[in-house]
Amino acid sequence: MSAQAVNTSIGALASLAxxxxxxxxxxxxxxxxxxxxxxxxxxxxxxxxxxxxxxGEDVNAGFEMxxxxxxxxxxxxxxxxxxxxxxxxxxxAIEGIERMLDQGADVLVGFVNSGVTYGASEVIRxxxxxxxxxxxxxxxxxxxxxxxSIFRISYTSSQxxxxxxxxxxxxxxxxxxxxxxxxxxxxxxxxxxxxxxxxDAGCEIVQELYAxxxxxxxxxxxxxxxxxxxxxxxxxAGADAIRFLQSYDDFxxxxxxxxxxxxxxxxxxxxxQELAEGVITSLHYTAVIDNEFNDAFREAxxxxxxxxxxxxxxxxxxxxxxxxxxxxxxxxxxxDALIEALGDIELDEAPRGRTYFDEYGQAVYPVYxxxxxxxxxxxxxxxxxxxxxxxxxxxxxxxxFMSGExxxxxxxxxxx
Amino acid sequence: MGSILGHILNGxxxxxxxxxxxxxLTLTFGLMRTVNLAHGAFFALGGYxxxxxxxxxxxxxxxxxVAILAATLVGVxxxxxxxxxxxxxxxxxxxxxxxxxxxxxxxxxxxYGGRPQSPPRPPGLDGVLRLENFAFPHFRLALIxxxxxxxxxxHLLITRTxxxxxxxxxxxxxxxxxxxxxxxxxxxxxxxxxxxxxxxFAGVWGGxxxxxxxxxxxxILLLALVVVVVxxxxxxxxxxxxxxxxxLLDEFGKWLFPSFALxxxxxPVAVLLAIRPQGFFxxxxxx
Numbered sequence: 054m055s056a057q058a059v060n061t062s063i064g065a066l067a068s069l070a071x072x073x074x075x076x077x078x079x080x081x082x083x084x085x086x087x088x089x090x091x092x093x094x095x096x097x098x099x100x101x102x103x104x105x106x107x108x109g110e111d112v113n114a115g116f117e118m119x120x121x122x123x124x125x126x127x128x129x130x131x132x133x134x135x136x137x138x139x140x141x142x143x144x145x146a147i148e149g150i151e152r153m154l155d156q157g158a159d160v161l162v163g164f165v166n167s168g169v170t171y172g173a174s175e176v177i178r179x180x181x182x183x184x185x186x187x188x189x190x191x192x193x194x195x196x197x198x199x200x201x202s203i204f205r206i207s208y209t210s211s212q213x214x215x216x217x218x219x220x221x222x223x224x225x226x227x228x229x230x231x232x233x234x235x236x237x238x239x240x241x242x243x244x245x246x247x248x249x250x251x252x253d254a255g256c257e258i259v260q261e262l263y264a265x266x267x268x269x270x271x272x273x274x275x276x277x278x279x280x281x282x283x284x285x286x287x288x289x290a291g292a293d294a295i296r297f298l299q300s301y302d303d304f305x306x307x308x309x310x311x312x313x314x315x316x317x318x319x320x321x322x323x324x325x326q327e328l329a330e331g332v333i334t335s336l337h338y339t340a341v342i343d344n345e346f347n348d349a350f351r352e353a354x355x356x357x358x359x360x361x362x363x364x365x366x367x368x369x370x371x372x373x374x375x376x377x378x379x380x381x382x383x384x385x386x387x388x389d390a391l392i393e394a395l396g397d398i399e400l401d402e403a404p405r406g407r408t409y410f411d412e413y414g415q416a417v418y419p420v421y422x423x424x425x426x427x428x429x430x431x432x433x434x435x436x437x438x439x440x441x442x443x444x445x446x447x448x449x450x451x452x453x454f455m456s457g458e459x460x461x462x463x464x465x466x467x468x469x
Numbered sequence: 470m471g472s473i474l475g476h477i478l479n480g481x482x483x484x485x486x487x488x489x490x491x492x493x494l495t496l497t498f499g500l501m502r503t504v505n506l507a508h509g510a511f512f513a514l515g516g517y518x519x520x521x522x523x524x525x526x527x528x529x530x531x532x533x534x535v536a537i538l539a540a541t542l543v544g545v546x547x548x549x550x551x552x553x554x555x556x557x558x559x560x561x562x563x564x565x566x567x568x569x570x571x572x573x574x575x576x577x578x579x580x581y582g583g584r585p586q587s588p589p590r591p592p593g594l595d596g597v598l599r600l601e602n603f604a605f606p607h608f609r610l611a612l613i614x615x616x617x618x619x620x621x622x623x624h625l626l627i628t629r630t631x632x633x634x635x636x637x638x639x640x641x642x643x644x645x646x647x648x649x650x651x652x653x654x655x656x657x658x659x660x661x662x663x664x665x666x667x668x669x670f671a672g673v674w675g676g677x678x679x680x681x682x683x684x685x686x687x688x689i690l691l692l693a694l695v696v697v698v699v700x701x702x703x704x705x706x707x708x709x710x711x712x713x714x715x716x717l718l719d720e721f722g723k724w725l726f727p728s729f730a731l732x733x734x735x736x737p738v739a740v741l742l743a744i745r746p747q748g749f750f751x752x753x754x755x756x
Binding site for chain 2: 102103104105106107108110236262263264265267268269270272273274276277291292295296303304305320321323324360
């Protein structure tokens with residue numbers, strides 16, 4: 054076999070991937086109750102194949118579970134759920150959205166990859182259909198590029214990092230920190246948020262390391278960590294987070310480890326187990342938040358799906374609550390009424406705690422400082438502390454926050 | 470000094486993982502001239518089955534055995550029922566193996582879900598070797614040993630045994646091999662089965678290093694292709710040297726030039742192929 058044939062094989066492989074992904078069909082659920090105030094059609098647009106499938110599945114599962122718990126109705130409206138797979142690809146996502154809009158979708162819920170979200174956001178804005186983002190984190194989706202029809206119930210990349218900047222400096226007393234993260238926009242923004250809050254609290258970032266997504270071997274990076282620092286802060290998600298903690302342990306790095314909540318979230322903690330012991334992270338959710346709404350959500354979800362709840366299933370579940378509140382406020386299910394009403398909602402019974410949207414459409418919610426511990430034979434992120442009403446601007450002025458250089462462009466400047 | 474030695478050992482252990490990932494592909498690619506782009510899917514199949522059996526029985530070596538046998542069975546059936554019909558035709562092979570890879574990967578996703586998982590390290594290899602200023606995990610040392618053992622086994626099998634001779638004869642001249650009584654279809658099914666067995670083994674041992682998640686099947690295939698192409702198609706020794714060289718280059722690249730980490734794996738490969746398109750030990754294609 055020649056080199057040319059190898060090239061052909063890789064090309065064929067790529068085109069097949071696209072073709073097969075494009076063939077994934079839509080699922081339609083149409084129970085209609087005659088006594089209802091009307092019908093609201095929700096289009097779920099999440100990755101159900103490809104590397105982010107587990108995130109998309111969790112979001113959809115959370116959303117569907119809330120609707121099922123309410124007997125298929127939200128605020129008296131019958132709910133019709135459509136679902137399309139983004140396959141982590143902008144063109145496929147746009148096709149899926151157009152199919153769902155043709156079928157009368159009143160509101161869209163979803164997105165994991167920020168690049169795909171940006172690619173599809175133009176179509177969404179032109180159509181004037183409200184979108185509730187449930188994972189994609191790019192800061193500017195609800196900052197410099199905010200749109201009145203786009204809301205986000207999940208985090209901006211930097212939002213959940215900033216409280217830990219304050220906590221690490223003032224409560225944990227770490228005066229110098231080495232940061233290590235994944236080398237793409239999410240990692241840069243999350244690290245930027247942490248570094249800004251941490252340095253403004255009077256402490257110092259001494260090192261900034263980044264490794265590519267899907268780094269098969271983390272040893273070369275772990276070995277470069279500055280052992281003179283007081284602690285290490287990490288933002289590493291998915292399978293990379295498992296490999297990172299394994300290398301961190303293997304090579305005997307004894308510095309305390311803290312980080313963004315994605316580094317030990319419930320999707321990877323079951324695999325990390327004792328490797329994650331004592332790691333302190335910040336996030337707007339953890340499976341063990343102690344309130345009756347979260348207890349009910351966790352127990353019902355685990356009974357239904359047999360897996361732990363995660364920030365992603367919470368995002369789906371809370372998105373359904375937000376749409377319910379908007380339908381209640383608007384008394385109608387058309388797009389304009391929903392856009393108008395979504396901005397004014399306030400959720401007091403969300404599993405994560407009080408949640409509402411700021412004027413840019415970004416959720417304001419509590420951020421939990423959590424520590425990974427074993428509890429009754431299970432690994433969980435136990436709550437150490439909580440910051441209520443955390444906005445995407447932390448305690449900075451929104452205008453100043455956005456007039457500065459975007460956080461992702463400040464990559465590499467924090468240790469200077 | 471400790472740090473240089475540490476980096477060398479690291480590079481060698483990562484190279485060993487690469488060799489394990491690529492060994493099955495070298496076998497089918499090189500010996501059968503068969504493009505098995507489902508290689509990564511067999512890797513994932515082995516890894517997930519082992520994890521599943523392990524969770525049910527809590528017996529590591531038994532799980533490893535079941536995973537290898539199951540993947541081999543699937544591989545042999547696939548070869549007999551589908552791949553054999555397109556022997557020697559590259560494009561149909563590509564389409565069939567890619568299609569099969571999607572099939573396996575989507576079944577795995579549907580059955581095991583998309584959360585990242587990781588087969589555990591073999592029992593007894595969890596420790597860390599600690600010298601004065603130097604720490605190195607036992608598992609990584611073991612990987613280097615296993616890679617050399619696998620290489621030696623394959624090398625002896627192909628060059629020193631009758632089966633190896635029959636395989637080489639079947640590939641070089643099928644009609645003559647048939648005429649002297651070699652059962653060529655059985656030979657091909659055996660080689661393909663051995664290739665999938667190695668892929669499944671890599672899925673369990675290499676999987677403890679790389680982890681398993683949706684998309685692993687293509688990431689692993691890409692890494693394996695790098696090794697096979699750099700080593701020279703069909704050369705098991707070439708694959709070992711290529712894997713170790715790529716592992717070392719990647720390690721030192723990431724240590725010395727961390728901001729170019731994305732390229733340390735592929736840039737040296739591109740340069741090498743520009744200078745020597747047939748790889749380290751590849752023969753010139755006779756066409």
